[in-house]
Amino acid sequence: MTIGGSDMTVEDAVRTVVADHRDQRGALLPVLHALQAELGCVPKEAIPVLADEFNLSRADVHGVVTFYHDFRREPAGRTTVRICRAEACQALGSDALVGYAREAGLAVGETTPDGSVTVEQVFCLGNCALGPAVEVDGRLYGRVDTARLGSILKGTVA
Ligand code: FES
Numbered sequence: 001m002t003i004g005g006s007d008m009t010v011e012d013a014v015r016t017v018v019a020d021h022r023d024q025r026g027a028l029l030p031v032l033h034a035l036q037a038e039l040g041c042v043p044k045e046a047i048p049v050l051a052d053e054f055n056l057s058r059a060d061v062h063g064v065v066t067f068y069h070d071f072r073r074e075p076a077g078r079t080t081v082r083i084c085r086a087e088a089c090q091a092l093g094s095d096a097l098v099g100y101a102r103e104a105g106l107a108v109g110e111t112t113p114d115g116s117v118t119v120e121q122v123f124c125l126g127n128c129a130l131g132p133a134v135e136v137d138g139r140l141y142g143r144v145d146t147a148r149l150g151s152i153l154k155g156t157v158a
Contacts, residue, residue, distance in 0.1 A: 009045075010039070010043050010045040010046050010049070011045070011046075011049045013035065013038055013039060013046075014031075014035060014046050014049040014050060014053065015049065015053065017031050017034045017035050017038060018031055018050075018053045018054075020034070021034065027054075028050070028054055028056075028061070028064060029064070029068075031050070032050075032064070032065065032068075032071055033070075036070075036071060036072065039075070040072070040075035040076060041071075041072040041073060041074050041075045041076070042065050042071045042072065042073065043073065043074075044073065047061050047062055047065070069120070069121065069122065069123070072118075074111065076111065076118040076120075077111040077112060077115050077116050077117045077118040078115060078116050078117070079116060079117045079118070079136065079137055080117075080118045080120060080136070080137055081101070081106075081117060081118070081119045081120070081134060081135075081136050081149075081152060081153065082119075082120045082121070082122045082125070082134065082135040082136075083097050083098055083101065083108070083119065083120070083121055083122070083132070083134050083149075084121075084122050084123070084124060084125045084127070084131065084132060084133040084134065084135075085098065085121045085122070085123060086122075086123040086124040086128070088124075088128035088129075088131050089124075089125075089128065089131035089132040089133055091131075092131040092132050092143075093131075093132050093145070094131065094132040094133075096132075096145075096146055097132055097134065097144060097145075097146060097149050098121070100146040100149055100150070101119050101149065101153065104150070104153060106119040106153065107119065108120065108121045109121070117153060122135070125140060127140055127142050130142030130143050131143070132144050132145075134149060134152065136152055
């Protein structure tokens with residue numbers, strides 16, 4: 001896998017990011033965040049390189065990447081819709097939003113085939129009093145019902 005049409009490989013990107021964090025203790029998480037910022041995700045090809053760099057097993061690195069919901073395995077779509085599924089939003093109906101998105105062909109954790117939208121779940125957006133909360137490309141929406149989510153997914157909510 002090369003990156004953005006350049007000759008840079010995932011391995012090159014990982015080793016560069018790790019080098020930038022060489023003096024930082026407990027650098028795996030900052031490196032993963034930096035890698036995702038650089039590549040848009042933490043691709044599976046990065047796992048063995050990270051294991052080598054941090055002297056960890058591949059299973060250890062894989063465990064960290066999959067434990068944290070923030071890390072993507074594939075690049076996100078052009079629009080990222082994050083539905084809060086923490087307790088307060090769940091009590092106010094966020095499961096209905098997840099079901100609605102799934103029926104619209106957007107399961108949590110997936111991207112539309114045309115790469116336009118990715119739906120993710122998060123656990124608290126700091127908007128608990130106005131749940132269910134949804135964040136679209138960093139913009140927060142409160143009291144989202146299925147009709148409003150439909151408009152958001154169609155890109156018709158300003
Ligand atoms: S629980 Fe959803 S914003 Fe806090």
